[in-house]
Amino acid sequence: MKVVITGIFGLRNRGVEALVVPTIEQLHQRHPHLPISVLTRTPDYDEIRLQHYGAKLIDRTLSHSTPFRTRLKRLGAKLPFYQPKETPAVQALREASVVIASGGDIFSSDYGGLYQHLKPLEIALDAKVPIVFLAQSIGPFKTDQEAQAWLKVARHSKLITVREKISYNYLTEKLGLSTNLVKHTADPAFLLQPSSPKAVANMFSSYCIKKDQPVIALSISQGITTFSGCDADKHLKAWHQVIKLLIDELNAQVLLIPHVQENYVTNDDRIAATKLLRSLDFDPRVRLAGADHSASEFKGLIGACDMVIAERMHAAIAGLSSGVCTVAVGYSIKAEGIMTNLLGTETVHNGLLIPIHQFLDTDKACATIRNAWTRRQEVANQLKEVLPKIKQDSASNFDMIAKLLDNF
Secondary structure (H helix, E strand, O other): OOEEEEEEOOOOEHHHHHHHHHHHHHHHHHOOOOOEEEEEOOHHHHHHHHOOOOEEEEEOOOOOOOHHHHHHHHHHOOOOOOOOOOOHHHHHHHHOOEEEEOOOOOOOOOOOOHHHHHHHHHHHHHOOOOEEEEEEOOOOOOOHHHHHHHHHHHOOOOEEEEOOHHHHHHHHHHOOOOOOOEEEOOOHHHHOOOOOHHHHHHHHHHOOOOOOOOEEEEEOOOOHHHHHOOOHHHHHHHHHHHHHHHHHHOOOEEEEOOOEEOOOHHHEHHHHHHHHHHHOOOOOOEEEOOOOOOHHHHHHHHHOOOEEEEOOHHHHHHHHHOOOOEEEEEOOHHHHHHHHHHHOHHHHHOOOEEEHHHHOOHHHHHHHHHHHHHOHHHHHHHHHHHHHHHHHHHHHHHHHHHHHHHOO
16 A cells, blocks of 8 residues: 655645644554655655655656657657656656645635646546545635536545535535535644653743743744735734734733745745844844744644734644634634634634734734733633544544555
8 A cells, every 4th residue: 555645835834744744643553554655846855854754755746847858748649659757756646545635725716726736636536546635625716617627636536524614514515515525524733743841941941932921922924915915014014013012011922933934935934024023123022933943843832832823824723732822813714714613603703813904904903912812711721622522533534544545
């Protein structure tokens, strides 16, 4: 048996790492010697992250697209004996026992890459390899063309699990997929293990975080202005005011968590964090966790804080799964869906979820955060009650996949 995981941009995005690591761990718990390959855009970097997890990293390129090879391919159409060489990614897809589509929310209209994520699944289906959609937030698609393109692949899958009820209802009611095919589970990142308490304490010390003052973690997205279309200057000004509230009114220390560190400027959270530090004249009460931390290390840091405010969904999940009061700043269904799964519609809409366009209104943003701060213990108690069930739901993803593998 062999498993191939697709939908992975790369682990410079710690949210992706928070999906991939528990997926590998959970599959190996059920099939200890299962060969797992991960198709990724950054195999060299990801090898550093996954070297202890027994997975093979493969460049996700599906075709050789140089001008010479394109001409050769056209020539090959006229020469039956010519067979273009497949990329390692295509070979892995064709030889797999099961192909698992990860990625969280890549099958949507939010990022513009729907068709590139469908392509490896089409290759697998062409080779008669079963495919699974793992713990996705799917849609809602903005065009019928996109919906039909996804459905063309999805109808041939063996299993679709979704991580929140909004996607479940969309797929089963709007798109008409069977409830035998679509299952409501939870995000694998709820199973990510944080760093040890000793390591977290040492990291806090290294960032000069004091133990006698509250600490609030902020996950500020460099990419959210692109995804949501909001004004970048207004975005930074809103965060500036929020941070002033936290350090001056709440007397808190602020720890900036750059959860995504892509190697292009539109999606590297260190850039937004550094701009904010400059706007605050590098106030020592605000610190940047700027090391090349793993997702587990970031989760340990976040889990040791008194509250979390996050634009990155998996930074929010790190807080929620650690039982810490978390305010999500959202731009898509995933934030609302995942938050309401945990805490219910009323609780979420009464102060734990604020849409990005409302967040830009600093009065609304500050009022939301003051409210969450006063309710933080109440929310922590509620999370303590619901998290065991959520983690069971997350593990059920892999119980269902294990059953598929058992048929081989």
